[in-house]
Amino acid sequence: MTCQRLDGKALALQVREEIARRTEALKARGVTPGLAVILVGDDPASEIYVRNKGIACEKAGMRSVTVRLPAGTTQEELRARIEALNADPDIDGILVQLPLPAPLDERQALNAILPEKDVDGFHLLNAGRLLTGESAVVPCTPKGVMRLIRETGLDLSGREAVVVGRSNIVGKPMALLLMQSGCTVTVCHSKTRDLAAHTRRADVLVAAVGRPGIIRGDMVKPGAVVIDVGINRVDGKVVGDVAWDEVSSVAGWVTPVPGGVGPMTIAMLLENTVEIAERRA
Ligand code: GUN
Numbered sequence: 001m002t003c004q005r006l007d008g009k010a011l012a013l014q015v016r017e018e019i020a021r022r023t024e025a026l027k028a029r030g031v032t033p034g035l036a037v038i039l040v041g042d043d044p045a046s047e048i049y050v051r052n053k054g055i056a057c058e059k060a061g062m063r064s065v066t067v068r069l070p071a072g073t074t075q076e077e078l079r080a081r082i083e084a085l086n087a088d089p090d091i092d093g094i095l096v097q098l099p100l101p102a103p104l105d106e107r108q109a110l111n112a113i114l115p116e117k118d119v120d121g122f123h124l125l126n127a128g129r130l131l132t133g134e135s136a137v138v139p140c141t142p143k144g145v146m147r148l149i150r151e152t153g154l155d156l157s158g159r160e161a162v163v164v165g166r167s168n169i170v171g172k173p174m175a176l177l178l179m180q181s182g183c184t185v186t187v188c189h190s191k192t193r194d195l196a197a198h199t200r201r202a203d204v205l206v207a208a209v210g211r212p213g214i215i216r217g218d219m220v221k222p223g224a225v226v227i228d229v230g231i232n233r234v235d236g237k238v239v240g241d242v243a244w245d246e247v248s249s250v251a252g253w254v255t256p257v258p259g260g261v262g263p264m265t266i267a268m269l270l271e272n273t274v275e276i277a278e279r280r281a
Pocket of ligand 1: 169
């Protein structure tokens with residue numbers, strides 16, 4: 001079986017065109033979707049992510065606000081900025097870029113966002129809604145991964161899915177979404193004893209650990225859908241968690257890095273923003 005490249009960049013462009021149309025329709029009704037991104041400190045990777053989010057927002061015709069705060073910002077100052085955005089009628093979505101510099105408490109900051117404006121879906125209430133299957137704002141990366149998997153046309157019902165990584169941002173919501181789609185889900189992590197024994201059983205394998213090339217060719221079931229969420233910098237080059245050369249000769253579908261999940265995360269951020277704005281309208 002030849003392996004197909006799951007092109008997140010191309011799919012994200014399609015999604016973004018549709019979002020631009022929905023944004024135009026909203027503007028015709030007097031509502032301009034607005035996204036506020038809060039960046040605390042000067043982490044260079046976060047700088048790039050935040051800049052890209054702002055550019056994508058403007059390209060879609062939305063209002064983009066970036067709030068830059070110094071690394072020494074206190075928890076109270078951060079809360080006050082979030083509360084001002086909660087009260088701002090022109091802002092639909094609020095995102096606090098993670099990680100926050102120490103000693104700021106991420107959980108406190110995320111829970112200060114109005115759940116209705118929580119465009120990342122990280123507020124406790126949205127996390128709980130996703131867990132219980134109620135209508136929730138779904139975190140952007142897992143949502144984008146589900147859209148990519150759907151592109152393969154694979155019927156997920158009864159399939160074995162393995163998620164490598166148990167973060168709140170990707171691993172846990174990813175496992176919930178796959179379970180809701182009818183998969184039997186295994187979540188592996190740093191304490192998993194025999195990672196390969198699990199991954200070899202996966203019809204759908206999602207790697208989200210941040211370890212370059214940890215998923216090797218002999219860990220993948222022939223024909224599997226392999227989704228690489230990793231973004232690692234090695235010798236100045238961006239690489240994923242999947243050893244592409246090896247895995248692409250075994251799998252049925254693989255996402256590249258860059259150009260796979262990354263562009264879909266941004267597209268889903270825009271989609272979440274426009275959905276919130278449509279509710280306001
Ligand atoms: N840092 C890395 N990924 C994300 C994300 O999806 N949302 C936020 N807010 N911060 C991140």
